[in-house]
Amino acid sequence: MSFTGLIVEKPGSLSLIQDFGRFGLAHLGITQGGPVDDYAYSWANHLLENPVNCSTIEITLGNTSFKALEDCHLAICGGDLNASINGEPISNWSDFSLRKGQTLKFGMPRNGLRSYLAVKGGFEVEKHLGSTSTVVRESLGGIARNGDALKAGDIIGFKPHPVPTRKSRQMTFRFKPDYNLPITLRVIEGYQHNDFSPESVSEFYSGHFEISPNSNRMGYRLEGQMITPPYEGILSEGIALGSIQIPNDGNPIILLNDHQTIGGYPKFGCVARIDLPRLAQAKPGQSVSFVQGDRQGLQDVWCQWAQFFGY
Amino acid sequence: MNQRQFSISPISECSILVRFHEEITVEHIGELAHQITDKLSHIVMNVVPSYRTILIDYLPFRIHESQILQELNHIIARFDVQSMDNKQPNYISIPVYYSDETALDLDRFKDIGISLAQIIELHTQSVFTVSAIGFAPGFAFLSDVPKALQMPRHKTPRTYVPAGCVAIADSKTAVYPSDSPGGWNIIGRTPISLFTDTPPFIPFEVGDKVTFGSITKQEYINLGGKL
Numbered sequence: 045m046s047f048t049g050l051i052v053e054k055p056g057s058l059s060l061i062q063d064f065g066r067f068g069l070a071h072l073g074i075t076q077g078g079p080v081d082d083y084a085y086s087w088a089n090h091l092l093e094n095p096v097n098c099s100t101i102e103i104t105l106g107n108t109s110f111k112a113l114e115d116c117h118l119a120i121c122g123g124d125l126n127a128s129i130n131g132e133p134i135s136n137w138s139d140f141s142l143r144k145g146q147t148l149k150f151g152m153p154r155n156g157l158r159s160y161l162a163v164k165g166g167f168e169v170e171k172h173l174g175s176t177s178t179v180v181r182e183s184l185g186g187i188a189r190n191g192d193a194l195k196a197g198d199i200i201g202f203k204p205h206p207v208p209t210r211k212s213r214q215m216t217f218r219f220k221p222d223y224n225l226p227i228t229l230r231v232i233e234g235y236q237h238n239d240f241s242p243e244s245v246s247e248f249y250s251g252h253f254e255i256s257p258n259s260n261r262m263g264y265r266l267e268g269q270m271i272t273p274p275y276e277g278i279l280s281e282g283i284a285l286g287s288i289q290i291p292n293d294g295n296p297i298i299l300l301n302d303h304q305t306i307g308g309y310p311k312f313g314c315v316a317r318i319d320l321p322r323l324a325q326a327k328p329g330q331s332v333s334f335v336q337g338d339r340q341g342l343q344d345v346w347c348q349w350a351q352f353f354g355y
Numbered sequence: 356m357n358q359r360q361f362s363i364s365p366i367s368e369c370s371i372l373v374r375f376h377e378e379i380t381v382e383h384i385g386e387l388a389h390q391i392t393d394k395l396s397h398i399v400m401n402v403v404p405s406y407r408t409i410l411i412d413y414l415p416f417r418i419h420e421s422q423i424l425q426e427l428n429h430i431i432a433r434f435d436v437q438s439m440d441n442k443q444p445n446y447i448s449i450p451v452y453y454s455d456e457t458a459l460d461l462d463r464f465k466d467i468g469i470s471l472a473q474i475i476e477l478h479t480q481s482v483f484t485v486s487a488i489g490f491a492p493g494f495a496f497l498s499d500v501p502k503a504l505q506m507p508r509h510k511t512p513r514t515y516v517p518a519g520c521v522a523i524a525d526s527k528t529a530v531y532p533s534d535s536p537g538g539w540n541i542i543g544r545t546p547i548s549l550f551t552d553t554p555p556f557i558p559f560e561v562g563d564k565v566t567f568g569s570i571t572k573q574e575y576i577n578l579g580g581k582l
Binding site: 067068073076184189279280283286306307314316339342351355 | 364365366367368369370372388400401402403404405406407408409410412414415416420487488489490491492493494496533552556557560561
């Protein structure tokens with residue numbers, strides 16, 4: 045373990061260490077965790093030429109600051125949280141250098157909710173059950189291996205490395221999502237889909253939904269159109285990432301990375317993997333609608349993405 | 356297993372759900388989940404058995420969907436249902452201190468005419484099967500609680516249930532592996548830790564058998580139990 049790193053001055057409302065996630069333990073009830081916007085997470089590591097599983101910091105809602113104990117090479121991607129160094133704004137979706145003693149600050153979100161901060165070589169965090177990902181509810185991961193979010197005074201280590209002399213590297217404009225736009229999610233129908241009435245199915249696709257304030261890394265709740273489930277409950281079964289649960293109150297819940305591993309609500313299907321980052325960056329009140337997706341086509345795109353980033 | 360006893364459906368780009376016919380037991384399903392994990396370890400991320408299903412998360416960029424469907428069909432079709440008959444199931448015995456001070460919901464049982472002694476008798480005489488694991492790490496749903504002991508969960512869950520609490524909800528019983536909120540009816544407490552962060556993490560898997568044994572307060576404390 046190195047003794048150099050970033051010191052947390054202000055942790056903000058939720059700053060979490062995240063690597064790619066915790067896999068192979070779902071049969072014990074242990075969820076995957078990991079970045080809810082895996083696209084932004086992957087770009088942040090990619091800009092630094094890091095291997096894909098490097099630990100990053102997922103910063104939600106901003107109001108966060110870190111001071112460098114040593115010169116370092118960093119990247120930020122994802123939600124635009126008005127990042128600045130000693131008061132000078134820095135570009136989102138880019139890499140940059142932070143000098144010893146300088147403060148990197150995140151303000152209020154301007155676009156999206158969550159920013160991913162990566163360092164060259166990855167933050168040095170000891171793994172907990174095979175991963176550094178922080179899952180608060182399960183008391184797993186993070187720097188103290190107990191599921192705690194970052195606190196003021198925490199030091200997140202990195203290996204000393206040279207900072208680049210070249211100009212900052214920016215992602216091209218066409219790859220940058222605008223997280224504030226209304227969201228259309230592609231749905232892969234499955235699970236109990238065939239048991240929903242034709243009326244419920246058509247209401248689901250024609251309905252307008254809004255993100256509920258009661259949304260988090262476990263799941264995003266939607267309000268607006270109520271969908272009648274075909275029955276109250278089922279024998280619990282395994283939950284896939286992006287599953288669309290329809291509980292008795294008719295308000296859909298889309299399950300994200302910290303979801304419980306099994307559940308007993310009827311499910312309409314799954315949101316496409318490549319659409320989940322847009323959902324995970326959405327703010328309460330933002331509007332959402334659904335369209336039918338083509339599994340094979342979405343699988344091809346997901347595989348290209350996975351191969352590009354080297355998953 | 357013949358083709359009528361199961362169905363395999365892709366449910367997302369990288370997940371497949373296998374459903375089983377009623378005559379396939381949870382013991383079969385637990386064993387099959389093991390076989391799938393062992394045989395496809397290089398391409399599966401998670402294999403989750405639960406009651407009548409197995410969910411498989413896999414890496415579609417390492418294997419084509421049609422190929423993994425074929426391999427799963429092969430593994431399941433070749434599985435000999437009878438072979439389990441001679442296999443000794445894995446038994447786990449959990450010591451429980453049942454008492455006025457640990458059975459926090461004793462009054463709910465008294466209201467329907469069940470005494471502490473009857474709870475102990477009914478709960479320790481049953482052999483339970485691990486039907487699913489989830490809700491929280493290491494939280495095992497054990498089936499089935501004798502009719503007389505079945506009790507619906509609290510309408511408003513407790514905000515804090517200490518680790519080790521042994522509880523009942525409808526036809527299921529369970530041990531809370533860690534401190535958490537929870538709505539189940541608490542009938543006792545075990546001093547042993549059911550979830551640790553080193554392998555194998557938990558002492559049982561889906562399909563295993565669990566029994567409970569009654570211990571005294573002194574034994575509970577000697578085994579490290581806290582009150």
